[in-house]
Structure formats: C-alpha cells, structure tokens
Amino acid sequence: MKTTGVARVGGIRLHYTRAGSGPLLVLLHGWPQTGLCWEPVLAPLAAGHTVIAPDLRGYGLSDKPATGYDKRRMAADIAELVTSLGFDRASVVGHDRGARVAHRWALDRPDQVERLAVLDVVPTREMFRRLDASVASSYWHWLFHLQPDLPERLVGHDVRGYLEFFFERWTYNRHGLSPEAVDAYVRAFSRPGALRAGFDDYRAHELDLALDDEDAAAGRRLTMPVLALWGSAGLPARLPTLEIWREYAEDVRGSEIPECGHFIPEERPDALLAHLRDFLPGGAAIGAITAL
Secondary structure (H helix, E strand, C coil), X not given: CEEEEEEEECCEEEXXXXXXXXXXXXXXXXXXXXXHHHHHHHHHHHCCCEEEEECCCCCCCCCCCCCCCCHHHHHHHHHHHHHHCXXXXXXXXXXXXXXXXXXHHHHHCCCCEEEEEEECCCCHHHHHHCCCHHHHHHCHHHHHHCCCCHHHHHHCCCHHHHHHHHHHHCCCCCCCCCHHHHHHHHHHHCCCCHHHHXXXXXXXXXXXXXXXXXXXXXXXXXXCCEEEEEECCCHHHHCCHHHHHHHHECCEEEEEECXXXXXXXXXXHHHHHHHHHHHCCCHHHCCCHHHC
C-alpha cells in the first residue's frame, strides 16, 4: 500500500511517499521533477523494501525556503527524515540532482548509507573540472540556472515550454515520459517559489564545490558499494563516467543503459529494476514491472 506523509526536518516540511516493508530504500529525484518520477518502479521495489520517495527541499509539495540548497543541508534533510521514520540505515538511489544530494549524504554520513546508486550524473566537482566546449554545450543549463533572478524572469512566462524542452531533448524515446507526468511536473514548478527554489539548487554550486574540494584534498572517498548507471543518450554518455566515479569511490560498478536518455526510471524502468535487483540487499524480492 502506498501512503504519503509530511515530516518536519531542518526547519521545513518535507513531503514523501512511502510504500512496502523491509530494508529501507530511499529514492531521490532530480530537476525538473519531483518524487513522482519513481512511480514506474515504486511498486516493484516495494515488494522487497520499505521505499521512501521524498520531494527534496524546494521541490514538489515540500517547503521552498529562501536558503539551505547546498547539498550538505539537503542531505541532512533526508538523513533527518530517515531518522524520524525510525530507521538507522538505508540504501539510496539518486537521479540527477538527487544523486548529488545522495553523494553528499554518503560522504557526510557513511554510517547511514549502506549502498548508493547514482543515475545519469558524474560528480559535481568533476563536471566543472571538465567544462570544455563539449561539456558546456551539454550542461549549458547549469550556467543559466545559477544566474541570479534572470532564469525566473525568462522561464516564468512559459514554464511548460521550458520544461518540455528538456523532456523532449533529454529522452531517447520522446514518449518516455507520460503526458500525465509532464502535466504534474509543470504544475509543481508553477507553484509559488518553485522555480526559484529549483534554480537555487544550482546556485549553491560554490559551496558544493568547496565541500567537494575539501573532501578530495583530504582523500575522502565513498566507502560503500556504488552503482553508476547512465543512459546511452544521456549527458554522461559523452564522458568516461565509470572511470570518473572510480576516482570518487572505492567499490564501483556500473554500465550504460541502451536506448535510454536522462530520465532512466521513466524511460527504462525494466532495465533499472534489473540492475537494482543485482545490487541492493534483498534485491531478489524486487518485483517485475508487470507488478504495477
């Protein structure tokens, strides 16, 4: 059975969806989405796990404060949510911005994160280090989103048009996201404060990079098993993604998902479940996509 709840963490209200029972599995969405992006895989994952899919700070039905969008604070939100629900440890799957929150969570509190799967990203630090003409042409939206005030002014006139640009360009099969899901994301980012909060997630890059550089200088790496997955038509496909993650973690496996763009949980839920079945504790209990 799927339920929803609200927890007060870090001085804000965090909305989440919960399903299933068993070992805890936390699913963290990216931009421009909400926890709804996990819907195609929620029921199969809940067949063997307690699944928590929150809306991150600033997204969906969660609060949209004026501060707190550095990944350390966003990761602390999720850590506090897990504790408030009575759990000590979790396996974590993060997509896009959610993977960056998950990466910081795993670095800051490795005792809480049992296993980590990162979907269609390379570490933030590495993206900026490799910002040549090719990378910049793919990640141009970063440089736009981190500008003060301008993105809200331009995008606010046509939220649907802006989001649909990404849903079309970042998918392999342009029907990968259902019309109902797209409508829900447009509604979410049309709420008061939602655009600003989403862009503030990107604007936290200076603090995020400072923390990443501090960890790199100290030789801190991820110690738990890490699974890196990316779509064949996703942005990380242009980079040596697996080799990059092996510089940041001690135990990494991963692969490219064929005929898939950026939105892996919605475009290729079957492939994602197959990988998670092999990777997660209790993965054998994960159901098939037909269980939806």
